[in-house]
Amino acid sequence: MLLTIQNEVLPEIFLTIAEFYKYPDQKFYDALISDELLDELRERMEKIEVKTDCLTQQADIPDFHQFKQEYLRCFIGMDQPSALPVESIYKVWTTDEQAQINIANEKGYLMGDSALHIKHLIEGLGLEIPEEYKQMPDHLTILLELLVYTIEHCQTDEVKQFLDDHFDWLTDFKERLIEIEALPLFISITESLISCIEQTKLIIKS
Amino acid sequence: MVKMTRRNFLKTAAATGVASTSLKFSFNEYSKAAANAEVEKRHTLCNGCSNMCGLFVYVKNGRVVKAEGNPIHLKNKGKICARGHGMVADIYNPDRVTRPMKRVGEQEFEPISWEQAFSEIGEKLTGIIDEHSANSVTWLEHGVRGKNYADIFLDYIGSPNYITHYATCFSSKTNVWSRMMATNLFGDHENSDYMLFVGRNFAGGIIPNGMRKVLKATRERGAKLVVVDPRCCELAKVADEWIPIKPGTDLAFFLAIAHVLVTEDLKDRKFTREYVENFEEFWNANRNCTPEWAEEITDVPADKIREIARDLAKHAPKAFLETGYHGLNAHYQNSVQQAQMNVIINALLGNMYQRGGLLPSASVEFGQFETKRPPEKEKGPRVDGAGEEGPYATVEAVRGIPQRVPQLVEEGKIKALFIYHYNPLRTCPDPEYQKKIKDADLVVSMPIDWNETSLYTADYILPECYFMERAELPVQTSGHITHDYPQIAMRTEVVEPMEDTKPLLDIMKGIAKEIGAEEYFDFTVDDWAKAMIEPLGVTLEHLKEAGCIEFRNQGIDPKFPLEGGEPALNTPSGKVEFSVGLYKVNGFSGVPRWIPPKVEPKRQDEFRLIHGKQPWHSHHITSNNPYLMAISEQYDATRMWINKERADKLGIKTGDTVTVESEIAKKEVEVKATELLHPDCVWVPSAYGGFSKKAETAYGVGINWNDFLPAMVEPIAGSTMGQEVIVRVRKEGK
Numbered sequence: 001m002l003l004t005i006q007n008e009v010l011p012e013i014f015l016t017i018a019e020f021y022k023y024p025d026q027k028f029y030d031a032l033i034s035d036e037l038l039d040e041l042r043e044r045m046e047k048i049e050v051k052t053d054c055l056t057q058q059a060d061i062p063d064f065h066q067f068k069q070e071y072l073r074c075f076i077g078m079d080q081p082s083a084l085p086v087e088s089i090y091k092v093w094t095t096d097e098q099a100q101i102n103i104a105n106e107k108g109y110l111m112g113d114s115a116l117h118i119k120h121l122i123e124g125l126g127l128e129i130p131e132e133y134k135q136m137p138d139h140l141t142i143l144l145e146l147l148v149y150t151i152e153h154c155q156t157d158e159v160k161q162f163l164d165d166h167f168d169w170l171t172d173f174k175e176r177l178i179e180i181e182a183l184p185l186f187i188s189i190t191e192s193l194i195s196c197i198e199q200t201k202l203i204i205k206s
Numbered sequence: 207m208v209k210m211t212r213r214n215f216l217k218t219a220a221a222t223g224v225a226s227t228s229l230k231f232s233f234n235e236y237s238k239a240a241a242n243a244e245v246e247k248r249h250t251l252c253n254g255c256s257n258m259c260g261l262f263v264y265v266k267n268g269r270v271v272k273a274e275g276n277p278i279h280l281k282n283k284g285k286i287c288a289r290g291h292g293m294v295a296d297i298y299n300p301d302r303v304t305r306p307m308k309r310v311g312e313q314e315f316e317p318i319s320w321e322q323a324f325s326e327i328g329e330k331l332t333g334i335i336d337e338h339s340a341n342s343v344t345w346l347e348h349g350v351r352g353k354n355y356a357d358i359f360l361d362y363i364g365s366p367n368y369i370t371h372y373a374t375c376f377s378s379k380t381n382v383w384s385r386m387m388a389t390n391l392f393g394d395h396e397n398s399d400y401m402l403f404v405g406r407n408f409a410g411g412i413i414p415n416g417m418r419k420v421l422k423a424t425r426e427r428g429a430k431l432v433v434v435d436p437r438c439c440e441l442a443k444v445a446d447e448w449i450p451i452k453p454g455t456d457l458a459f460f461l462a463i464a465h466v467l468v469t470e471d472l473k474d475r476k477f478t479r480e481y482v483e484n485f486e487e488f489w490n491a492n493r494n495c496t497p498e499w500a501e502e503i504t505d506v507p508a509d510k511i512r513e514i515a516r517d518l519a520k521h522a523p524k525a526f527l528e529t530g531y532h533g534l535n536a537h538y539q540n541s542v543q544q545a546q547m548n549v550i551i552n553a554l555l556g557n558m559y560q561r562g563g564l565l566p567s568a569s570v571e572f573g574q575f576e577t578k579r580p581p582e583k584e585k586g587p588r589v590d591g592a593g594e595e596g597p598y599a600t601v602e603a604v605r606g607i608p609q610r611v612p613q614l615v616e617e618g619k620i621k622a623l624f625i626y627h628y629n630p631l632r633t634c635p636d637p638e639y640q641k642k643i644k645d646a647d648l649v650v651s652m653p654i655d656w657n658e659t660s661l662y663t664a665d666y667i668l669p670e671c672y673f674m675e676r677a678e679l680p681v682q683t684s685g686h687i688t689h690d691y692p693q694i695a696m697r698t699e700v701v702e703p704m705e706d707t708k709p710l711l712d713i714m715k716g717i718a719k720e721i722g723a724e725e726y727f728d729f730t731v732d733d734w735a736k737a738m739i740e741p742l743g744v745t746l747e748h749l750k751e752a753g754c755i756e757f758r759n760q761g762i763d764p765k766f767p768l769e770g771g772e773p774a775l776n777t778p779s780g781k782v783e784f785s786v787g788l789y790k791v792n793g794f795s796g797v798p799r800w801i802p803p804k805v806e807p808k809r810q811d812e813f814r815l816i817h818g819k820q821p822w823h824s825h826h827i828t829s830n831n832p833y834l835m836a837i838s839e840q841y842d843a844t845r846m847w848i849n850k851e852r853a854d855k856l857g858i859k860t861g862d863t864v865t866v867e868s869e870i871a872k873k874e875v876e877v878k879a880t881e882l883l884h885p886d887c888v889w890v891p892s893a894y895g896g897f898s899k900k901a902e903t904a905y906g907v908g909i910n911w912n913d914f915l916p917a918m919v920e921p922i923a924g925s926t927m928g929q930e931v932i933v934r935v936r937k938e939g940k
Contacts (some may be wrong), residue, residue: 015214022213023317069314076304076317081902084300093298096241098264099271101295102833109298110704116267117236124229128219132305135704145216158231165233 162193215690250755254289328720369606454803476558524562
């Protein structure tokens with residue numbers, strides 16, 4: 001378990017970022033446009049010495065209705081190509097040699113090997129996820145909550161292992177967000193997440 | 207400061223909070239262990255097309271890892287076609303509707319809970335019924351998988367409006383066979399010596415075991431296979447002969463075949479005398495339909511027509527004119543009459559109930575499920591007019607007229623629409639006209655993926671789970687190909703639903719609860735299935751495990767049905783009726799007579815637009831499947847075919863992009879110039895032309911014949927007349 005100041009800061013950072021990948025509700029949106037949410041996030045990121053240049057004040061946040069539509073377009077996929085925040089999508093579906101269906105060696109599909117592993121971890125740690133994510137356990141918001149759980153409850157080497165295994169696809173995800181011309185806020189929050197993940201690895205290493 | 211409440215999704219499970227000792231934090235370690243997990247074998251029925259082939263699916267760690275054909279199942283006998291392989295893997299395609307959706311803008315939706323969806327739909331539906339009556343409510347589906355549940359729903363509210371897609375598929379055939387034969391017969395391909403397929407691409411709309419039977423007959427026994435089709439289709443490529451007929455003239459070809467059979471005394475006299483009613487009426491109406499007359503109309507030489515008729519007779523009763531399916535049976539103004547001629551030619555050959563000819567399906571009698579039914583309510587006339595007094599009196603009510611729905615919405619006669627497993631915006635004529643559906647007060651779509659109908663018209667999208675994620679009632683495997691012994695098969699739940707989706711029964715339970723009909727849906731699939739198979743002496747557990755069961759003690763008896771020595775078909779005379787009384791009393795000819803196609807190409811740049819299946823697609827339902835669309839890309843398969851000679855005259859060559867224009871649409875597409883197509887037509891595959899941006903793989907690929915086809919109703923069977931459309935073709939930029 002991490003016993004430094006970061007142990008308090010990191011969970012706050014990752015849980016805040018996780019909120020961006022959940023379908024937005026009014027409270028989240030109000031907090032977002034009030035600036036306080038991003039100010040707090042920036043402050044915490046600075047505490048762990050992560051640059052916040054990419055997280056400049058967002059002037060481009062549309063009204064709540066449009067913000068929800070942007071979320072749907074980017075993260076659920078509706079009416080436009082999407083960038084699903086799901087690990088399986090960005091990795092080869094399986095390395096299991098017994099799998100003989102045609103997507104076995106393809107990327108772009110749900111419920112890949114990474115999803116099975118997350119399901120295994122969630123069950124093994126005595127956790128539960130809500131119904132709508134049950135068959136999509138490697139959704140980024142779940143991964144981030146699970147990361148926080150490991151930071152708070154698991155050994156350092158386990159946190160490191162989790163970071164190495166399940167956050168190596170975020171650059172591809174960010175590229176996809178750029179490709180589909182996602183709301184700049186979603187791109188910058190993902191850039192911030194990537195920086196925070198890298199910094200967390202360094203913190204753990206030291 | 208605005209305080210945000212975090213919505214943490216991960217919760218501590220009720221039972222434990224302690225890490226398991228077998229927990230593997232390392233992905234690599236976990237993967238090694240997972241590779242040794244047990245593999246379970248489960249059964250389902252494919253959903254790649256409507257054949258519902260039997261599939262054994264292997265499940266490991268809760269995922270599908272392999273599928274193979276059920277070796278018993280009549281339709282596939284251990285094989286899986288390309289569509290089947292594509293559909294199996296598609297369970298993990300992220301392009302599905304993942305949870306209930308509510309429209310909040312032109313093409314804008316937001317996810318809602320099932321509870322909210324049911325509650326709002328129930329409230330709106332009740333209001334519509336109170337204000338406009340239950341007759342304004344319509345259930346629209348591909349057919350007929352949702353019918354059992356839809357019937358309860360419609361009975362409860364008191365609506366007669368159950369409408370299927372069959373007007374775009376084969377409604378002429380079912381209309382004719384139900385009146386002339388009161389049963390269906392199918393080609394005994396395996397034992398036939400001569401098979402004539404007209405407008406029927408058996409290798410495109412592929413049934414794996416059907417093609418196996420055809421090829422077994424031709425290659426092992428030397429049976430002759432003749433294909434008459436404007437296009438050298440996939441079946442023509444393995445045939446002895448391909449005869450490129452002028453599209454829309456098959457009726458004339460059939461009338462001339464009959465003419466030869468009669469005038470050359472080649473018909474089966476005994477069968478005609480004993481089992482046919484109204485032969486004279488037919489013959490008196492058509493005695494001038496000589497092969498020479500037909501040659502002028504069809505472009506098939508008179509001598510070739512004579513040769514085919516004589517060959518059919520020579521090999522009869524082990525010869526048949528294939529009874530067909532989608533194709534001629536919904537495409538032309540004369541589709542009903544050509545379907546009548548199919549019955550007549552086969553009857554003249556005396557091949558009915560004969561091995562190598564036409565045989566009935568082997569079948570069993572399912573038991574009835576005694577569930578609590580809603581009290582009977584008086585229902586008004588069907589809103590589409592099918593089977594009602596009026597212009598559509600001869601249309602089968604069980605099929606309906608789906609292409610009238612947008613008009614009925616516009617006229618205010620349909621206020622609420624429930625659309626299940628059906629995408630009329632892409633698979634019915636004229637998508638712009640179809641979009642009127644959205645003007646109904648309540649449109650509920652129950653799809654798997656983001657199809658065009660859901661995106662453009664639905665107020666609510668209630669996603670059904672994937673076919674491998676749900677159980678359905680047992681079915682008989684019969685149809686299209688013959689088999690001595692009856693079989694039953696069942697689709698069972700192979701894996702848990704991937705998303706927040708539900709099987710149709712659960713969706714119906716949710717809606718029923720909100721409108722006070724909960725008690726009529728108080729059963730499970732298993733309850734109903736048990737009642738169905740109870741008289742057959744098999745258990746549900748056995749059926750689920752085997753997937754498909756054959757009853758070898760109940761073989762078919764290939765004899766013409768007799769009672770007390772008299773013909774006993776369920777027709778008015780007990781015989782094959784060459785003249786249909788119902789048609790007569792409604793002002794149509796009882797016997798088939800020559801009717802030309804409704805439209806004809808005239809100018810140098812005009813063509814009849816025809817379409818057909820490719821063996822790896824099922825019309826549009828497979829077009830968002832990346833695996834199957836990769837095959838399309840590999841073969842440049844989205845190109846429109848055009849006759850090479852006519853293409854040359856227009857300065858068009860293979861690979862050129864051309865403009866295709868009808869009265870209602872103008873599109874661009876690449877072409878393939880080929881000698882393998884009749885000069886009068888251009889041909890497009892039926893799979894493409896997706897315009898739902900959310901169905902990313904299908905979006906914007908190719909064109910679709912429905913783009914160009916105005917909505918029309920054939921007056922006897924109600925079909926869409928899908929090939930009665932003329933297009934002008936010119937090279938892009940000209």
